[in-house]
Amino acid sequence: MIVQAEELYRFYRSGDEETRALRGVSLDVAAGEVVLVSGPSGSGKSTLLACLGGLDDPDGGIVRVDGHRISHRPEAERAALRARLVGVLFQSGNLIEHLTVAANVDLAQRLAGRRDRRLRDELLDGLGLAGRARAWPSELSGGEAARAGLAVALANRPALLLADEPTGELDQHTEGPVLRLIRRQAGERTAVVIASHSPAVRRLADRILELKDGRAT
């Protein structure tokens, strides 16, 4: 198992208001498996992904990634584990605008304390971006930008790939190739968790976790 999440709780408090974003959600994901997290807006999908990847810390419950406990640790330790074990792909904002595509991947590697030019070039090549390595993010098409974001997310060969609406800004023609690449990455023994409303992602998934009001239904 790459992901082992047990009984996750996450509450947000503001004055007398309390939002119960997660109320006892458990999830295991094996290497090579693609899990879709689905549910209405506000059901807790993004919060769950953030807790799985150590971007956020649950108030209760425990998260292990590739055997390492990532929850309930000082932020610096969580960040170090995250850089090594987790790749994150968002709808947009995966690329730093003033760095070329290749330099964006290099930066993701440096943040994990490594430098592997060969892996970088392999990734860009495999994602059909070999000719765009020196391009600036602003010069990329939507599909290219999504693939470059994926290259950044995969820069350190993560055990876990998290994707929050990764194809939200793409049309059907550009969505297909990105999803096929994500599926291929799962084939390399990566666990993949995707939050999405897209029917194409639903077809791709091996398993679906439906959330409603912070609970699995």
Ligand SMILES: Nc1ncnc2c1ncn2[C@@H]1O[C@H](COP(=O)(O)OP(=O)(O)OP(=O)(O)O)[C@@H](O)[C@H]1O
């Ligand atoms: N930082 C925060 N502070 C306060 N409340 C928050 C915070 N983040 C999320 N919430 C609340 O927690 C609940 C779950 O939010 P979350 O973003 O996880 O839902 P979601 O299913 O991803 O929604 P969407 O599909 O709209 O992205 C919502 O009620 C939201 O308003």
